[in-house]
Amino acid sequence: MSSSSLSDAASLLHWYDRHRRDLPWRAPPGIPPDPYRVWLSEIMLQQTTAAAVVPYFARFIERFPSFAALAAVPEAEVLAAWAGLGYYARARNLHRTARIVAAQGLPRTPEALARLPGIGTYTAAAIAAIAFGVPVVPVDGNVVRVLARRHAITESLPGALALIHSAAQALAADPSVASRAGDFAQALFDLGATICRPAEPGCVLCPWTRACRARAAGIAASLPRKAPKPVRPHRYGAHFWLADDAGNVLLRRRPASGLLGGMTELPGTAWRSDPWPIAEALKAAPMKATWHPLGEVRHGFTHFTLSLSVFAAHVRHIRADGFLCPAAALADEALPSVMRKCVRLAEQASPGRARPGMLLP
């Protein structure tokens, strides 16, 4: 049968068999998928690209090769292994889910999966389809883009989502998906990631090039349309690098709940909407010392942009709230990306004391 006479679902599967991406969490063709690897990769891939996830996935699989192994370690160990991937609530939920699944097993339906911590509608559908072959089509950002274009849905998001979900359901009902639900979900992801890219869709290489209505109308790159974004607010803070003669740095643990909950940080001020005048910021310094301004770190969170002033001081002995960490062991701490930026700034400013290069990139 020529590919032009196949249904959308069948032609996409045909394309996938020749062009699938080789990713470390994917089972090779003909090998049943490992639900633990599927679940772990789907949680890691939330808000993160496959390229960024690959090294973390390899480390996790080596250190925590099963639900039971992950459930058996303390949360701090999971947070430390996750450090740098961002969105740390995911790591805490990952650990909570591992403990539930180690005791009760992993459910197989999207509805039951969505009741586990950190698993929303999309992730539940992805795990059910890929790990257990349930014929559902998970709709993530890639799939939204591909289906909006295939059907030339010109309404702006989020209003367009109802039509996009209908298109996904129609695909899930195609007989060729019934026996290959996992492959089909991954084929859609691959099409979005490698061909139907956001800015430059590679329509000539696409298995849907003849059927695609946006390509025919010459509007593919402009879809999906989005409602204008609200301006992201800006917040400000100051953090303090305090080192001692023994080569330690002062750290503290953030409260267990809330943004970056349970992660490690350099001591600092609250993050607020007004910039901190230096004199006011220094009142939050962990102890009296000669503080030097090192510069500013900027970091983008989902809902706001953060600017942090970083100050450094060196004392003989640290006497302040928090805990001491040898500078050479900072890489093992659960420092979120924004704090790693602060530490790197301190390393660059005082290379003899801070031992540059000790942190992970």
Ligand code: SF4
């Ligand atoms: S033909 Fe082009 S726009 Fe349409 S689905 Fe394929 S890559 Fe996307």
